[in-house]
Amino acid sequence: MNTESIKTFIMLSKMKNFTRTAERMYVAQSTVTNRICELENETGKKLFVRRQGGVELTEEGELFLGYALRIVELEETFIQQVNAAARYGKKLRIGTINAVYESDLYPIISGFYRDHPDVSVKVVLGHSADLLRMLQDEVVDVAFSYIPLKKTGFVSKKFSADELVLLTSPSANEYRGGITKEQLIASRYLMCNFAFGDAGEFVRSLFPPRHAFGFEIDNSSKVVDYLKDGLGYSFLPRKMAEKEIGCGALETVRLLDFSAPEIVSYCSYKKGNAAAELFLSQA
Secondary structure (H helix, E strand, O other), X not given: OOHHHHHHHHHHHHHOOHHHHHHHHOOOHHHHHHHHHHHXXXXXXXXXXXXXXXXXXXXXXXXXXXXHHHHHHHHHHHHHHHHHHHHOOEEEEEEEOHHHHHHHHHHHHHHHHHHOOOEEEEEEEOOHHHHHHHHHOOOOOEEEEOOOXXXXXXXXXXXXXXXXXXXXXXXXXXXOXXXXXXXXHHOXXXXXXXXXXXXXXXXXXXXXXXXXXXXXXXXXHHHHHHHHOOOOEEEEEHHHHHHHXXXXXXXXXXXXXXXXXXXXXXXXXXXXXHHHHHHHXXX
8 A cells, every 4th residue: 555645544534624634735635535545446445434524434444544553653663763773773662651751761761861872762652552552563662551461472560650649739629638439529520531550440430421521631741730720630640740749739639438549550572672671671
């Protein structure tokens, strides 16, 4: 399949409009149409269906999108590896969830990069499931996630543990004596769509199915600013908000009739991966 056609497909799936896709890619609209037609002929499936004002992915298109993203990702990774190999003797690609990077990894990566000038280092932030897929596709050498990779040929071991705490601004804390589960459900909870493994399931289990949150965000580290503004309550790893807790910008709320689980992160890598083993030997 033509890579440009695949990239056009990905852009059209985002823009949902042939004209805007053509403008974004600096090509004629007919080029976009021809590329999509070529893909549909190759796959033998209709990838888009026309709607008023644009297009939507078909069920087959949704399925193909996942593969398309991986194809482009692998191509870009290959090109980067070739370029890096021409300049550096070795390379290290680290995939990590944001919370682990913020809490534990920065000083380790910084120290490794300083001590190994012959190694090119690339850091990719993402969600646990995506990072483990990238590890299996050999897009990254080592992955730090909240999910262990239980697969033959890979090593997966506990990397760190943290406490899950309910946080809010001192000015907004209405439950200084502690909060019940019922009160938490009725509170202004700032929902972070994180995937803290078992801890993430615990947070979701506290609320009824399809609970309507007044605020949701996809990155756990970004919740801190909203909490400091006194906009509500949210669970976060203690290490992520250690500085704010220490200076009094945020405070923890005691849980009265329920308790929070420990947050455990895992380090996974392919057996025999020299770059990963070198990095982890100094972690």
